[in-house]
Amino acid sequence: MNQSGRPRVVIVGAGFGGLWAARSLAKKPADVLIVDRNNYHTFLALLYQVAAAELEAEDIAYPVRSILWNLPNVDFALAHARRVDLENRIIETDGETIPYDYLILATGSITHSFGVPGVEAHAYGLKTLEEAVVLKNHIICCFEGATREADENGRSSLLTFVIVGGGATGVEYAGALSELIHGALVQDYRSIDFRTVRIILIEAADSLVANMPEPVRRYTIERLRKMGVEVRLGAKVGEVIPDAVILRGQENIPTRTVVWTAGVRGEPIAGLSGFSTEQNGRVPVLPTLQAPGHPEVYVVGDLASIKENGRPLPMVAQVAIQSAVAAAQNILRQIEGNPPQPFRYRDRGSMITIGRNAAGVAIGSRYYTGFLAWILWLVIHLFNLIGFRNRVMVLINWAWDYLLYERAVRFVFPPEMPSPSRACGPGRKRERSREDAP
Amino acid sequence: MNQSGRPRVVIVGAGFGGLWAARSLAKKPADVLIVDRNNYHTFLALLYQVAAAELEAEDIAYPVRSILWNLPNVDFALAHARRVDLENRIIETDGETIPYDYLILATGSITHSFGVPGVEAHAYGLKTLEEAVVLKNHIICCFEGATREADENGRSSLLTFVIVGGGATGVEYAGALSELIHGALVQDYRSIDFRTVRIILIEAADSLVANMPEPVRRYTIERLRKMGVEVRLGAKVGEVIPDAVILRGQENIPTRTVVWTAGVRGEPIAGLSGFSTEQNGRVPVLPTLQAPGHPEVYVVGDLASIKENGRPLPMVAQVAIQSAVAAAQNILRQIEGNPPQPFRYRDRGSMITIGRNAAGVAIGSRYYTGFLAWILWLVIHLFNLIGFRNRVMVLINWAWDYLLYERAVRFVFPPEMPSPSRACGPGRKRERSREDAP
Numbered sequence: 041m042n043q044s045g046r047p048r049v050v051i052v053g054a055g056f057g058g059l060w061a062a063r064s065l066a067k068k069p070a071d072v073l074i075v076d077r078n079n080y081h082t083f084l085a086l087l088y089q090v091a092a093a094e095l096e097a098e099d100i101a102y103p104v105r106s107i108l109w110n111l112p113n114v115d116f117a118l119a120h121a122r123r124v125d126l127e128n129r130i131i132e133t134d135g136e137t138i139p140y141d142y143l144i145l146a147t148g149s150i151t152h153s154f155g156v157p158g159v160e161a162h163a164y165g166l167k168t169l170e171e172a173v174v175l176k177n178h179i180i181c182c183f184e185g186a187t188r189e190a191d192e193n194g195r196s197s198l199l200t201f202v203i204v205g206g207g208a209t210g211v212e213y214a215g216a217l218s219e220l221i222h223g224a225l226v227q228d229y230r231s232i233d234f235r236t237v238r239i240i241l242i243e244a245a246d247s248l249v250a251n252m253p254e255p256v257r258r259y260t261i262e263r264l265r266k267m268g269v270e271v272r273l274g275a276k277v278g279e280v281i282p283d284a285v286i287l288r289g290q291e292n293i294p295t296r297t298v299v300w301t302a303g304v305r306g307e308p309i310a311g312l313s314g315f316s317t318e319q320n321g322r323v324p325v326l327p328t329l330q331a332p333g334h335p336e337v338y339v340v341g342d343l344a345s346i347k348e349n350g351r352p353l354p355m356v357a358q359v360a361i362q363s364a365v366a367a368a369q370n371i372l373r374q375i376e377g378n379p380p381q382p383f384r385y386r387d388r389g390s391m392i393t394i395g396r397n398a399a400g401v402a403i404g405s406r407y408y409t410g411f412l413a414w415i416l417w418l419v420i421h422l423f424n425l426i427g428f429r430n431r432v433m434v435l436i437n438w439a440w441d442y443l444l445y446e447r448a449v450r451f452v453f454p455p456e457m458p459s460p461s462r463a464c465g466p467g468r469k470r471e472r473s474r475e476d477a478p
Numbered sequence: 479m480n481q482s483g484r485p486r487v488v489i490v491g492a493g494f495g496g497l498w499a500a501r502s503l504a505k506k507p508a509d510v511l512i513v514d515r516n517n518y519h520t521f522l523a524l525l526y527q528v529a530a531a532e533l534e535a536e537d538i539a540y541p542v543r544s545i546l547w548n549l550p551n552v553d554f555a556l557a558h559a560r561r562v563d564l565e566n567r568i569i570e571t572d573g574e575t576i577p578y579d580y581l582i583l584a585t586g587s588i589t590h591s592f593g594v595p596g597v598e599a600h601a602y603g604l605k606t607l608e609e610a611v612v613l614k615n616h617i618i619c620c621f622e623g624a625t626r627e628a629d630e631n632g633r634s635s636l637l638t639f640v641i642v643g644g645g646a647t648g649v650e651y652a653g654a655l656s657e658l659i660h661g662a663l664v665q666d667y668r669s670i671d672f673r674t675v676r677i678i679l680i681e682a683a684d685s686l687v688a689n690m691p692e693p694v695r696r697y698t699i700e701r702l703r704k705m706g707v708e709v710r711l712g713a714k715v716g717e718v719i720p721d722a723v724i725l726r727g728q729e730n731i732p733t734r735t736v737v738w739t740a741g742v743r744g745e746p747i748a749g750l751s752g753f754s755t756e757q758n759g760r761v762p763v764l765p766t767l768q769a770p771g772h773p774e775v776y777v778v779g780d781l782a783s784i785k786e787n788g789r790p791l792p793m794v795a796q797v798a799i800q801s802a803v804a805a806a807q808n809i810l811r812q813i814e815g816n817p818p819q820p821f822r823y824r825d826r827g828s829m830i831t832i833g834r835n836a837a838g839v840a841i842g843s844r845y846y847t848g849f850l851a852w853i854l855w856l857v858i859h860l861f862n863l864i865g866f867r868n869r870v871m872v873l874i875n876w877a878w879d880y881l882l883y884e885r886a887v888r889f890v891f892p893p894e895m896p897s898p899s900r901a902c903g904p905g906r907k908r909e910r911s912r913e914d915a916p
């Protein structure tokens with residue numbers, strides 16, 4: 041209990057789960073604290089567009105403190121929560137320690153290498169805003185480097201882009217990358233032969249976007265191939281090295297760019313705090329979303345393994361939002377002395393966008409593909425962006441891109457960000473001949 | 479000469495000088511190469527607004543390659559030019575070496591510490607896009623840190639912001655910072671007592687914006703003081719240390735934030751290449767803008783010391799643009815076998831903005847202050863931004879800020895950027911008491 045006499049609810053994570061939990065607790069008899077390592081919420085569904093130089097990082101970020109302006113009982117702490125001391129009901133962070141009466145863990149998921157060697161050191165992730173900016177910088181640098189690279193193999197490796205993982209992120213990024221390269225970059229780099237540019241999407245299973253109905257899966261592959269993306273199904277990555285990706289039983293692909301979207305796992309805080317977790321780091325929760333043995337602790341979103349008919353719910357925004365609201369309501373029930381209620385997920389369908397005028401939508405047993413699905417995708421993503429300003433900015437950037445085939449934010453900025461590979465910056469010394477036409 | 483048989487003109491620097499030189503050489507009988515360490519042009523006049531979380535970095539940056547889309551004889555190389563080998567007519571970069579027939583040096587200026595100890599290590603610069611983002615991140619972190627800081631002196635030092643230098647940059651940043659803090663941040667940080675926040679503008683001379691007519695100078699000081707900025711004239715900085723700025727003959731000011739805008743000097747390439755330079759690193763040029771003894775080398779903009787009536791022209795955008803155009807035209811004259819012409823600067827006046835509805839403009843012997851000057855400032859800056867998209871984005875951000883008193887981009891992002899001080903991130907361990915209201 042606080043000085044106020046009201047119980048203190050701490051929410052760790054300012055993703056969809058954390059923000060919706062906070063909203064549900066607003067103006068209720070509780071003192072709420074959101075803890076996140078960043079002072080902004082990231083709209084992860086559009087992260088791949090930042091990595092494709094289509095949106096600015098700021099367009100899909102929203103200052104957490106903005107949601108506090110109208111919520112007098114909610115506060116924010118900028119801190120990296122490392123571990124929960126379940127015994128003493130305290131959260132250990134990189135700075136202060138934070139006590140709680142009720143806890144909602146909503147720290148989400150991180151990239152999962154599945155133990156494939158070289159992924160952490162040499163592959164690009166696409167799970168955080170930093171990673172998206174680093175990847176965007178790297179893509180531009182590959183083209184800048186290719187204009188200066190005299191060796192044909194070196195140039196080809198700079199212009200080969202491998203994306204591992206045929207889920208939504210991999211598919212959407214492959215499509216967006218193809219449009220970036222064959223749209224704006226063709227006009228930027230007149231000295232490059234764009235027929236030598238390769239975008240390769242690698243998937244270990246025998247189809248892309250496995251959660252979609254078969255016609256949408258087929259449509260996805262067809263569209264990607266039409267856009268010049270080489271789709272390789274049933275291909276397994278053995279190792280990532282600085283200059284290539286090594287496939288099991290197939291020829292290696294020389295490349296400077298491996299984007300790893302093949303899997304995610306629960307954020308480490310759960311394992312480090314002594315929760316029993318599944319192999320992928322997720323916490324199996326009770327039907328009420330409480331952690332077993334800790335009725336004051338709720339786990340929601342990607343970090344929670346919420347079973348329905350024996351199968352865990354997918355790691356998507358809708359599960360995060362709905363489970364967070366349910367957890368917040370259960371805490372309010374507990375505060376009032378009532379028992380928490382079991383959570384029921386309401387599936388609202390899923391969607392995938394491949395590129396310009398091309399998307400797939402599945403709702404229940406129905407599905408749609410093509411232009412109308414794409415419009416639906418646009419509207420729903422705009423609607424789900426938090427913040428009116430972000431909606432305006434994203435809409436302008438999309439219109440710009442759609443009408444002018446330009447990508448306005450193709451900057452290598454900030455240049456100092458740590459990156460697995462250096463295609464920009466100090467390179468090999470080479471004499472630029474006076475005979476080279478500029 | 480190139481394979482094309484046309485002379486090769488290399489432009490080092492993609493600021494106003496470099497871009498206008500390239501435009502003047504477009505579609506002329508020359509092969510033009512722009513070399514810059516960044517792949518974007520930065521509109522420096524609005525840099526302080528990026529550092530005040532008002533604009534996104536991308537809003538004032540423009541991809542250099544975009545200007546090549548319609549200029550078939552212009553190319554770009556992303557490289558950091560270190561030194562000119564005047565003898566062999568070659569530019570040494572961090573990568574390849576680049577030969578030239580004609581050279582336009584337009585690398586601009588960098589921060590000048592005047593040898594004051596601690597400036598380079600502990601003060602924040604405001605001359606590059608990276609520096610602006612680092613400073614913005616730091617300001618937000620000071621407030622985040624202050625919410626967690628129990629010690630009153632520590633909190634006061636986090637909430638004291640010292641700006642050194644009463645020129646345009648210092649004045650404009652002091653005003654923008656005041657509006658950021660007393661606008662959006664007041665609503666973000668309810669636990670902070672904003673009467674303890676101090677913004678101090680330090681100037682060694684006895685007036686601000688010395689190049690302006692006296693009534694504008696007086697107006698500037700009055701407006702800043704009304705906005706809560708402490709203006710200290712005749713104050714000289716002896717040293718900057720991590721926790722304070724040490725003034726000569728005055729009490730030290732404990733602070734975690736010293737922004738150094740007190741002076742600039744020519745970019746190092748001139749000195750490193752053996753040009754004879756003035757004390758501040760600028761190259762005294764002939765009236766034709768040629769470097770003495772090197773008729774194939776032109777120096778323009780901030781890097782050039784262009785004398786008029788015995789006094790060097792100021793380091794402002796108009797001088798850069800006009801001198802670059804003149805240099806390009808002189809090169810075309812030389813290519814045609816004609817002698818270069820002396821450069822004549824046409825003064826178009828100068829302007830300063832202090833804040834909302836408050837600016838000063840001086841044109842010839844006339845001057846204007848207040849709302850109409852501010853509107854004029856807005857229009858001229860929007861007009862001078864390169865790129866229609868940037869104009870739209872800046873206009874939206876300004877309207878947002880003006881109407882809603884919000885700053886939408888107050889993110890600590892990217893968090894990894896190197897910064898002189900760490901107000902965010904791992905701090906002192908401190909037990910947050912259960913009795914602290916959140």
